[in-house]
Amino acid sequence: MSKAITVSYEGNPCYEIVLEQNFEQLIGEIKKIGYTPDQKICIVTDSNLGRLHLAEIEKIFKSYFHTVSSFCFPAGEQSKNLDTVQKLYQDLIINHFDRHDIMIAFGGGVVGDLTGFTAATYLRGIDFIQIPTSLLSQVDSSIGGKTGVDFSQYKNMVGAFYQPKLVYMNLSLLQTLPKEQFVSGMGEILKHGLIKSASYFSWMKEHYTAILALEPDVIEEMVYQSCLIKRDVVERDPKEKGERALLNFGHTIGHAVEKLSDFHLYHGQCVSIGMAAACHISKEAGNITDTECEDILNTFTQFGLPISAEQLKAEDILSISKSDKKMVAGKIKFILLRSIGDAYIEQDLTDDQILDGIHSIIHA
Ligand SMILES: NC(=O)c1ccc[n+]([C@@H]2O[C@H](COP(=O)([O-])OP(=O)(O)OC[C@H]3O[C@@H](n4cnc5c(N)ncnc54)[C@H](O)[C@@H]3O)[C@@H](O)[C@H]2O)c1
Ligand SMILES: O=C(O)C(=O)C[C@@H](O)[C@H](O)[C@H](O)COP(=O)(O)O
Numbered sequence: 001m002s003k004a005i006t007v008s009y010e011g012n013p014c015y016e017i018v019l020e021q022n023f024e025q026l027i028g029e030i031k032k033i034g035y036t037p038d039q040k041i042c043i044v045t046d047s048n049l050g051r052l053h054l055a056e057i058e059k060i061f062k063s064y065f066h067t068v069s070s071f072c073f074p075a076g077e078q079s080k081n082l083d084t085v086q087k088l089y090q091d092l093i094i095n096h097f098d099r100h101d102i103m104i105a106f107g108g109g110v111v112g113d114l115t116g117f118t119a120a121t122y123l124r125g126i127d128f129i130q131i132p133t134s135l136l137s138q139v140d141s142s143i144g145g146k147t148g149v150d151f152s153q154y155k156n157m158v159g160a161f162y163q164p165k166l167v168y169m170n171l172s173l174l175q176t177l178p179k180e181q182f183v184s185g186m187g188e189i190l191k192h193g194l195i196k197s198a199s200y201f202s203w204m205k206e207h208y209t210a211i212l213a214l215e216p217d218v219i220e221e222m223v224y225q226s227c228l229i230k231r232d233v234v235e236r237d238p239k240e241k242g243e244r245a246l247l248n249f250g251h252t253i254g255h256a257v258e259k260l261s262d263f264h265l266y267h268g269q270c271v272s273i274g275m276a277a278a279c280h281i282s283k284e285a286g287n288i289t290d291t292e293c294e295d296i297l298n299t300f301t302q303f304g305l306p307i308s309a310e311q312l313k314a315e316d317i318l319s320i321s322k323s324d325k326k327m328v329a330g331k332i333k334f335i336l337l338r339s340i341g342d343a344y345i346e347q348d349l350t351d352d353q354i355l356d357g358i359h360s361i362i363h364a
């Protein structure tokens with residue numbers, strides 16, 4: 001069981017996404033890039049990975065590279081900020097990292113986004129490798145080169161497009177991922193089906209027992225299919241000039257809910273709530289039927305994802321949604337469904353239409 005996908009950037013092969021059940025091929029993949037033992041390695045990770053898996057990965061890197069250090073920060077979205085980036089810059093400086101050295105993002109999306117941004121900006125850019133360990137980071141955040149941190153609690157306000165040199169995932173690490181984090185990753189995976197492939201969405205509904213039981217073949221197939229969908233989108237539109245915005249389905253309201261929950265709700269859970277609102281708006285716009293909307297919401301619930309945010313105020317969600325980055329000429333760039341598997345960008349929604357969607361998740 002092993003799969004690889006090539007990601008091209010501006011028409012040229014740029015990096016490989018490797019799906020494995022262990023770390024046996026990691027050094028081989030690194031040698032293929034042309035890295036040599038004299039290059040210094042900084043493994044960036046969070047406190048949970050530090051406790052569970054850092055020793056194993058350090059040993060693997062030390063079997064090839066002469067100088068391997070690690071930088072560990074407290075787990076959670078609260079760490080995804082410029083303070084942590086500054087501490088990481090300090091660590092790199094103290095350890096004399098220069099432009100030909102390499103950073104390793106070993107963790108979930110928080111580690112990946114923060115490490116990628118630090119790699120993009122330290123010495124105007126040094127190489128980095130993604131070793132995503134959460135379901136969400138394996139299917140979404142490690143691919144496509146969106147890196148960044150939150151600023152003043154606003155999601156991903158400071159960032160850069162910066163591509164990794166390799167994405168290597170050991171799917172067996174999902175065994176230690178807490179259940180609710182696995183479910184959070186399902187939010188982005190179901191999004192992939194909803195925006196790009198009705199058959200993939202149906203496949204997930206058919207396989208939900210096996211998925212939640214973490215059956216290795218089914219998980220590998222699912223991660224692979226999601227990586228293919230994300231790869232195809234980011235290859236066609238690497239800098240979000242058009243189609244890539246579809247990956248933001250559920251995120252405008254989702255990011256507002258994430259901020260308003262003070263990051264106590266996970267990203268994929270907030271995206272699920274945001275998608276529920278967007279589905280309601282899509283239904284009211286005459287695109288999807290009542291039955292389809294109900295089917296989507298039932299599927300979210302079946303996977304354990306939330307579809308409501310009863311404790312929040314509609315006006316707060318609307319006003320924070322409007323301060324998200326996706327405003328164009330004062331209008332929210334909103335993603336709606338034309339049908340299951342087919343999403344589009346809508347820039348002409350009125351506040352009333354958006355509020356109606358928000359009310360559907362508050363009174364769900
Ligand atoms: N760059 C992108 O394109 C992109 C895409 C989607 C999401 N994101 C960002 O990704 C972040 C969410 O990522 P996430 O859900 O991975 O969150 P996360 O990085 O906080 O990881 C979730 C939790 O799971 C733990 N964890 C990770 N892997 C584990 C494992 N194998 N075993 C045990 N514990 C493990 C982490 O320590 C953390 O507590 C958000 O900041 C979001 O904005 C970015
Ligand atoms: O890769 C993308 O493009 C995405 O939008 C994927 C999203 O799932 C992800 O949460 C991304 O970080 C959102 O980016 P933002 O620019 O809307 O903050």
Ligand SMILES: [Zn+2]
Binds near residue numbers: 251267
């Ligand atoms: Zn997301």
